[in-house]
Amino acid sequence: MNTTTINGAAAHHDHDHDHAPAGIMRWLTSTNHKDIGTLYLWFSLFMFFFAGALAMVIRAELFQPGLQLLQPNVFNQLTTMHGLIMIFGAIMPALVGFANWQVPLMIGASDMAFPRLNNWSFWLLPAAGTLLIASFFVPGGAIAGGWTMYPPLFMQGGIAYDMSILAVHILGISSIMGAINIITTILNMRAPGMTLMKMPLFVWTWLITAYLLVAVMPVLACAITMLLTDRHFGTHFFDAAGGGDPIMFQHIFWFFGHPEVYIMILPSFGIVSTVIPTFARKPLFGYVSMVYAVASIAFLSFIVWAHHMFTTGMPVAGQLFFMYATMLIAIPTGIKVFNWVATLWRGSISFETPMLFSLAFVFLFTIGGFSGLVLALVPVDIQLQDTYYVVAHFHYVLFSGSAMSIMAGVYYWLPKWTGHMYDEKLGKLHFWLTTIAFNVTFFPMHFLGLAGMPRRIPDYSLQFTDFNKIASLGGFLLGASQLLFLYVVIKCVRGGEPAGNRPWDGADSLEWTQTSPPPYHSFVTPPLVK
Amino acid sequence: MLNFPDRRAGLSFFAARLLIGLIAGLVPSLSRAEYALNLPAPASDLAQSIYDLHTLILWICLVILLVVFVPMAIALVKHRKSAGYQAAKFHDNLLVEIIWTIIPVLILFFMARPAASLVVSMKDTTKEDLTIKVTGYQWKWEYEYLGDNIRFMSNTSTPKEQIEGSQPKGENYLLEVDRPLVVPAGKKVRLVMTSSDVIHAWWVPAFGVKQDAIPGFIRDSWFKVDKPGTYRGQCAELCGVGHGFMPVVVEVVPPEQFASWKKEQIAMAATAAANANKTYGMAELKALGEKVYSANCAACHQPDGAGLPGAFPALNGSKIVSGDKSGHIDIVLNGKPATAMASFGKQLSDLDIAAVVTYERNSWNNKTGDVVQPADIAARRK
Ligand code: HEM
Ligand SMILES: [Cu+2]
Numbered sequence: 041m042n043t044t045t046i047n048g049a050a051a052h053h054d055h056d057h058d059h060a061p062a063g064i065m066r067w068l069t070s071t072n073h074k075d076i077g078t079l080y081l082w083f084s085l086f087m088f089f090f091a092g093a094l095a096m097v098i099r100a101e102l103f104q105p106g107l108q109l110l111q112p113n114v115f116n117q118l119t120t121m122h123g124l125i126m127i128f129g130a131i132m133p134a135l136v137g138f139a140n141w142q143v144p145l146m147i148g149a150s151d152m153a154f155p156r157l158n159n160w161s162f163w164l165l166p167a168a169g170t171l172l173i174a175s176f177f178v179p180g181g182a183i184a185g186g187w188t189m190y191p192p193l194f195m196q197g198g199i200a201y202d203m204s205i206l207a208v209h210i211l212g213i214s215s216i217m218g219a220i221n222i223i224t225t226i227l228n229m230r231a232p233g234m235t236l237m238k239m240p241l242f243v244w245t246w247l248i249t250a251y252l253l254v255a256v257m258p259v260l261a262c263a264i265t266m267l268l269t270d271r272h273f274g275t276h277f278f279d280a281a282g283g284g285d286p287i288m289f290q291h292i293f294w295f296f297g298h299p300e301v302y303i304m305i306l307p308s309f310g311i312v313s314t315v316i317p318t319f320a321r322k323p324l325f326g327y328v329s330m331v332y333a334v335a336s337i338a339f340l341s342f343i344v345w346a347h348h349m350f351t352t353g354m355p356v357a358g359q360l361f362f363m364y365a366t367m368l369i370a371i372p373t374g375i376k377v378f379n380w381v382a383t384l385w386r387g388s389i390s391f392e393t394p395m396l397f398s399l400a401f402v403f404l405f406t407i408g409g410f411s412g413l414v415l416a417l418v419p420v421d422i423q424l425q426d427t428y429y430v431v432a433h434f435h436y437v438l439f440s441g442s443a444m445s446i447m448a449g450v451y452y453w454l455p456k457w458t459g460h461m462y463d464e465k466l467g468k469l470h471f472w473l474t475t476i477a478f479n480v481t482f483f484p485m486h487f488l489g490l491a492g493m494p495r496r497i498p499d500y501s502l503q504f505t506d507f508n509k510i511a512s513l514g515g516f517l518l519g520a521s522q523l524l525f526l527y528v529v530i531k532c533v534r535g536g537e538p539a540g541n542r543p544w545d546g547a548d549s550l551e552w553t554q555t556s557p558p559p560y561h562s563f564v565t566p567p568l569v570k
Numbered sequence: 571m572l573n574f575p576d577r578r579a580g581l582s583f584f585a586a587r588l589l590i591g592l593i594a595g596l597v598p599s600l601s602r603a604e605y606a607l608n609l610p611a612p613a614s615d616l617a618q619s620i621y622d623l624h625t626l627i628l629w630i631c632l633v634i635l636l637v638v639f640v641p642m643a644i645a646l647v648k649h650r651k652s653a654g655y656q657a658a659k660f661h662d663n664l665l666v667e668i669i670w671t672i673i674p675v676l677i678l679f680f681m682a683r684p685a686a687s688l689v690v691s692m693k694d695t696t697k698e699d700l701t702i703k704v705t706g707y708q709w710k711w712e713y714e715y716l717g718d719n720i721r722f723m724s725n726t727s728t729p730k731e732q733i734e735g736s737q738p739k740g741e742n743y744l745l746e747v748d749r750p751l752v753v754p755a756g757k758k759v760r761l762v763m764t765s766s767d768v769i770h771a772w773w774v775p776a777f778g779v780k781q782d783a784i785p786g787f788i789r790d791s792w793f794k795v796d797k798p799g800t801y802r803g804q805c806a807e808l809c810g811v812g813h814g815f816m817p818v819v820v821e822v823v824p825p826e827q828f829a830s831w832k833k834e835q836i837a838m839a840a841t842a843a844a845n846a847n848k849t850y851g852m853a854e855l856k857a858l859g860e861k862v863y864s865a866n867c868a869a870c871h872q873p874d875g876a877g878l879p880g881a882f883p884a885l886n887g888s889k890i891v892s893g894d895k896s897g898h899i900d901i902v903l904n905g906k907p908a909t910a911m912a913s914f915g916k917q918l919s920d921l922d923i924a925a926v927v928t929y930e931r932n933s934w935n936n937k938t939g940d941v942v943q944p945a946d947i948a949a950r951r952k
């Protein structure tokens with residue numbers, strides 16, 4: 041723990057001449073983990089609305105059969121960019137925003153280990169975001185081959201394809217730097233007495249996630265660089281005519297892609313594992329097994345990638361291996377769900393907004409886990425691959441999983457971040473609207489997929505009409521409800537009942553020992569953890 | 571402090587009203603719908619086994635769901651702070667944790683066995699009765715009956731007017747083609763698949779067959795369907811702007827009927843060959859050319875020849891189209907590498923290419939007056 045004291049002293053020393061500049065320069069030059077966390081969160085909220093607006097247009101086109109609003113090429117641009125921006129622009133930055141705000145506060149550190157790197161990690165994002173949004177306006181429009189960027193289709197586009205490759209590179213660099221920062225912070229800057237096994241589970245999940253990021257973002261970078269050289273420099277990595285193999289791209293992409301989905305869900309597990317004990321007023325059940333479950337999920341996530349490729353026609357042995365490995369992931373995932381339920385059991389439960397979102401997470405994420413299990417069975421997957429069933433699956437794990445856990449976390453920590461209580465009544469309204477609209481939108485997609493509706497099509501045959509109507513109406517309500525979220529957040533930032541240091545009587549991690557909002561430099565002298 | 575039990579009830583009531591309103595708005599369409607909630611009726615043994623496996627895993631999921639969420643529901647109702655419940659303090663129980671790790675492992679072992687044996691039989695493409703080569707093109711399928719010299723393209727036949735809404739949509743909207751794949755009932759059909767451009771996936775849900783068609787590689791799959799009938803599916807892998815308009819239709823016919831169909835096809839091919847040196851008039855070529863254009867070219871270059879700026883070049887007023895005939899023919903025959911422009915020489919007959927080139931050179935603002943004959947095309951094929 042030597043380092044901790046040294047760092048603590050260093051932060052203290054800085055304090056005297058690190059007064060934040062005012063106005064825009066405060067944000068541009070900030071090296072403060074709280075400011076940067078705030079920037080990450082606002083950026084991701086903006087991208088969430090942008091990509092959400094694309095989804096509204098998609099649902100409007102799919103409201104009835106026939107082409108009404110969009111030409112197919114525009115439709116493909118919208119689905120592609122919706123996915124790409126939601127993943128890289130909304131969910132991932134939001135989770136990094138949580139890490140920035142919460143990791144130092146929860147481990148009793150004064151800031152992140154590399155504050156300047158932190159500034160740089162954030163300010164790369166608007167550059168990448170601008171490139172992505174601008175790509176809609178270049179000749180030919182944005183990329184339209186799916187967020188998975190499969191060649192050879194990806195070879196057939198214009199300048200937007202190169203802009204997007206550049207954007208994803210930038211996002212990747214930002215993620216890697218952010219991850220290195222988080223790892224270093226967690227390993228070196230914990231308060232004296234906070235052993236690894238005493239860390240809040242949220243910190244554990246981020247530690248493991250950061251390792252995943254460092255491991256797989258470079259793989260993605262390789263894949264898209266190979267696309268770029270195939271496009272412009274005459275290589276033939278993925279071009280069969282030149283001796284390459286288009287399926288190799290899918291292997292590389294999903295070697296990144298499957299860990300990526302866990303990058304988006306592990307911190308969510310951390311948030312939910314923080315919120316549930318607070319409002320059940322009972323310690324998290326099975327802390328140690330939770331840590332091991334997260335670690336084994338992370339490990340397994342490296343050996344299941346080809347379950348996204350069962351229809352490419354692998355040898356039997358390959359299909360069986362990836363089926364078994366994928367099924368195995370259900371075990372640690374199940375353990376987590378059991379532990380959450382056991383935490384609730386004989387608690388003293390109350391239902392504030394963050395808790396409502398977390399409870400919905402447990403239930404709906406599990407439904408997504410079940411559909412994952414269904415898809416893990418190769419023969420069933422062959423029927424369902426590339427249908428709306430998969431769309432339902434990943435929205436259950438990504439919207440009611442990642443996005444709703446992010447909302448839980450926002451409501452949970454907003455009082456700490458702003459010093460004000462949010463409007464509980466509106467928060468609950470937001471919860472109910474979101475949960476109901478979410479299910480109305482996405483549950484019918486299971487049926488559509490089973491009945492045979494492919495994904496990524498701008499028009500569909502008549503048998504799919506009714507469920508698509510329902511999904512579209514649900515989708516509009518889901519989109520509109522998020523405006524309420526924006527309103528509640530802004531209202532809370534502007535004012536509200538003072539939150540006090542610890543608004544939740546069941547909360548016990550270190551951030552609640554600080555004032556709300558915490559001082560610009562918190563934990564200048566590290567706290568002592570018993 | 572932050573607990574509003576009464577207002578919470580009010581809110582959920584409001585939310586429930588909203589849901590009811592939403593559903594009420596849908597009633598008119600609900601009443602006439604046939605809701606497909608499950609996989610389509612299987613037509614092959616494989617599809618049946620997939621169906622059963624899916625049913626089995628659903629029941630297992632349902633049981634697990636109840637085992638997990640009934641206790642959760644009980645806790646949420648009974649162990650509430652507002653009901654005055656005091657929290658217990660336990661946070662570990664090794665025995666319980668071991669049990670709920672081992673039971674799921676056993677369930678998975680139980681599931682893995684039937685799934686694995688089904689995988690093995692899906693992969694078993696030996697002992698086939700006939701083999702058909704399926705090639706994906708942007709955005710149509712080509713079927714070639716290996717060893718029989720039958721080869722044809724299968725294009726969507728849904729009229730543009732139906733898609734754009736100026737005509738009512740037919741019963742098989744988007745799931746109909748000009749020439750379906752015809753196969754004999756009760757025979758094991760092996761499909762070998764590949765693609766000429768991007769990855770496609772050939773899929774007929776009732777058969778339980780979905781296989782990616784990958785350029786430069788050959789993959790195979792099989793089905794055996796006993797009941798004659800028409801079976802429909804779609805391309806399942808995003809393949810560009812026409813991806814939603816790339817249906818698969820399979821006609822399963824009794825073996826005798828299949829035999830006579832085959833004879834017909836061979837005879838048709840012979841007549842086409844005999845016509846290779848015939849000359850055609852402008853009107854004739856333009857009429858055929860328009861059909862070929864809307865089936866093969868319009869998705870990118872647009873029906874009015876205006877293209878999509880930045881993505882697909884306009885043909886109306888294009889330099890190539892108004893320039894030398896041979897340059898025009900060459901790009902249609904050989905395509906343009908690294909773009910969506912395919913080499914249609916592999917896909918279309920000389921007559922079709924002659925027709926479409928004539929059509930393009932004499933439509934919209936293009937008025938070259940050139941008439942291109944099938945023999946001109948044959949001459950430029952190397
Ligand atoms: C029990 C755990 C899970 C299992 C067994 C599972 C299994 C699968 C399988 C087999 C597929 C491939 C489906 C196909 O394309 O045919 C798939 C797709 C997908 N899964 Fe999961 N999954 C699980 C959890 C998750 C989680 C936690 C996330 C994200 C937070 C996630 C996100 C996705 C996404 C985004 C796709 C689709 C990607 C695409 O094709 O665009 N899954 N999952
Ligand atoms: Cu995966």
Ligand SMILES: [Cu+2]
Nearest residue numbers: 805807809813
């Ligand atoms: Cu397709």
